[in-house]
Amino acid sequence: MRPDAPQNADTVAGVGEFGLIRRVTQGRIQPPSTLLGPGDDAAVVAAPDGRVVATTDVLVEGVHFRLDWSTPEQVGRKAVAVNMADIAAMGATPTALLVGLGCPADTPATLVDELSAGMWQEAAVAGAGVVGGDMVTCETLVISITALGSLNGAAPVTRAGAQVGDVVAVCGRLGWAAAGLAVLGRGFRSPVAVVGAQRVPEPPYAAGPQAAAAGATAMVDVSDGLLADLGHIAVASGIGIDLRTDLLEVHPRLQDVASALGADPRHWVLTGGEDHALAATFPDPRGVPEGWRTIGTVRHGSGVTVDGIAYEKPAGWEHWR
Amino acid sequence: MRPDAPQNADTVAGVGEFGLIRRVTQGRIQPPSTLLGPGDDAAVVAAPDGRVVATTDVLVEGVHFRLDWSTPEQVGRKAVAVNMADIAAMGATPTALLVGLGCPADTPATLVDELSAGMWQEAAVAGAGVVGGDMVTCETLVISITALGSLNGAAPVTRAGAQVGDVVAVCGRLGWAAAGLAVLGRGFRSPVAVVGAQRVPEPPYAAGPQAAAAGATAMVDVSDGLLADLGHIAVASGIGIDLRTDLLEVHPRLQDVASALGADPRHWVLTGGEDHALAATFPDPRGVPEGWRTIGTVRHGSGVTVDGIAYEKPAGWEHWR
Numbered sequence: 001m002r003p004d005a006p007q008n009a010d011t012v013a014g015v016g017e018f019g020l021i022r023r024v025t026q027g028r029i030q031p032p033s034t035l036l037g038p039g040d041d042a043a044v045v046a047a048p049d050g051r052v053v054a055t056t057d058v059l060v061e062g063v064h065f066r067l068d069w070s071t072p073e074q075v076g077r078k079a080v081a082v083n084m085a086d087i088a089a090m091g092a093t094p095t096a097l098l099v100g101l102g103c104p105a106d107t108p109a110t111l112v113d114e115l116s117a118g119m120w121q122e123a124a125v126a127g128a129g130v131v132g133g134d135m136v137t138c139e140t141l142v143i144s145i146t147a148l149g150s151l152n153g154a155a156p157v158t159r160a161g162a163q164v165g166d167v168v169a170v171c172g173r174l175g176w177a178a179a180g181l182a183v184l185g186r187g188f189r190s191p192v193a194v195v196g197a198q199r200v201p202e203p204p205y206a207a208g209p210q211a212a213a214a215g216a217t218a219m220v221d222v223s224d225g226l227l228a229d230l231g232h233i234a235v236a237s238g239i240g241i242d243l244r245t246d247l248l249e250v251h252p253r254l255q256d257v258a259s260a261l262g263a264d265p266r267h268w269v270l271t272g273g274e275d276h277a278l279a280a281t282f283p284d285p286r287g288v289p290e291g292w293r294t295i296g297t298v299r300h301g302s303g304v305t306v307d308g309i310a311y312e313k314p315a316g317w318e319h320w321r
Numbered sequence: 322m323r324p325d326a327p328q329n330a331d332t333v334a335g336v337g338e339f340g341l342i343r344r345v346t347q348g349r350i351q352p353p354s355t356l357l358g359p360g361d362d363a364a365v366v367a368a369p370d371g372r373v374v375a376t377t378d379v380l381v382e383g384v385h386f387r388l389d390w391s392t393p394e395q396v397g398r399k400a401v402a403v404n405m406a407d408i409a410a411m412g413a414t415p416t417a418l419l420v421g422l423g424c425p426a427d428t429p430a431t432l433v434d435e436l437s438a439g440m441w442q443e444a445a446v447a448g449a450g451v452v453g454g455d456m457v458t459c460e461t462l463v464i465s466i467t468a469l470g471s472l473n474g475a476a477p478v479t480r481a482g483a484q485v486g487d488v489v490a491v492c493g494r495l496g497w498a499a500a501g502l503a504v505l506g507r508g509f510r511s512p513v514a515v516v517g518a519q520r521v522p523e524p525p526y527a528a529g530p531q532a533a534a535a536g537a538t539a540m541v542d543v544s545d546g547l548l549a550d551l552g553h554i555a556v557a558s559g560i561g562i563d564l565r566t567d568l569l570e571v572h573p574r575l576q577d578v579a580s581a582l583g584a585d586p587r588h589w590v591l592t593g594g595e596d597h598a599l600a601a602t603f604p605d606p607r608g609v610p611e612g613w614r615t616i617g618t619v620r621h622g623s624g625v626t627v628d629g630i631a632y633e634k635p636a637g638w639e640h641w642r
Contacts, residue, residue: 040557042407044373044374050370051366055362055419055453058421058465087362138461140463144421146419159362220362
């Protein structure tokens, strides 16, 4: 806690750790998978097929979000969405979330309320519960979320199963969050569609288990950029991937934004992260499920090419690079 | 990343996120419960009885640990221990850990190596694997850990089951970490026994399932202090607890340290957190398992008393207070 931090009732210091925990958990309705919710040393969550899928993502103010660009509620939704997208990318359904929150002592308690409201809202989209967490003093606002999920008897869809001859398909938006970031970075607040996509991604959670059921051989969520994340599948599967420009739809809205900013919308589509679309490989073009768009094929070799050619610009986001 | 941060090969910025992930995961041996380890969108962990126990704790440099007091390896061990103690306190066995790490770009990569080595070392004590994580840029060094565990068919031991007439017992150290903190706070580095207890707690992990099997009605890990954590059982169970001074052993080593510092060793035992002993209630004094020490009884009423009297000093640690 900062020595000069106000101790008044409106700050996290004033409300205190236990008071805050009460505020963010009281009256919340848990899904049936929450066998024991918040308030004890640990939670107990159903794992009906004897396995649990688990993933962690950490979001830092100024790195992953800005409170002058997004409301706390939007940040809460995004923090949950990026984690649940990883669960979906295994072919699983999100069941539960644990939230670690670090914030300065003089943080308004309402900020925590709003963050929490956003988290519960996004959790509800996928039917998950917020089952536990921890709140601590930290000079930087940090949100660490762990998402759990259930495969419901299916095999996990890893990054390592893509086979030469498979088709590559995506479900969800590509390039929208990157377009929103470009807009916000220039000081604009509209168009709302792309700015909203940057603030709160809309991962197609149900498309994960859908792809698993349709026989997807490999799957990933597009968090670092399409080329970067398909590159992970290429490395893990020991194959190459070729994308076809004519199959990569650039939405007219993105075209408009790109024209206004003098940017290349295809670059957003190929390298923009944070939309958390799902990308997967399927053995049979006719087996690609409804709602998915075929964008390329799995080939011999390595790396990800576009129309057979290496893409030259930086392929995606890596921390500290 | 700080604009002026060095990009040399010895920092996390130089090694990069993916390089670091390789360094901390390569060559590690996972336990059988790790069905799919690090490297994919999410891990898959066995949950043999169809349930998973889950808990999160966040540790912040300067708040929960100091790198001038502890080595990175000790911090890694502690971060894992505090989480696995929560799993044990439900009566469960730790199976897996997910690690979120935020650190500045100019952090030496060897610090991450050593943190990670400590985490793996402590995980191995309980047979758990490190199955996933996330590494991000953050001005503050923050470690967020989620621990998963298995109840192996047993009912979880919550805080809410204590009954009037039960005995209260503890397993593990009390007051040692607080004594170590007092020593370190005055600029000393010895006695090693108490300083070591502050740096790396030694929770009695196996005592959790042992207590559950022995019919424990309520259990908690002593993270905030004995009075504070038994207070959580008292509130959740709607009972009161009375501790007996003559049963509360104060180890001669603590007596010595307290004499040297002019401190009250009983205060450390009653209010010192961070040792992560387990405290539980048992219906039958003869059913208290080996290795546990009876220290009091469950009574009608509320709150925690010592020899029938309210303890006057602050009862334990609460964030932002």
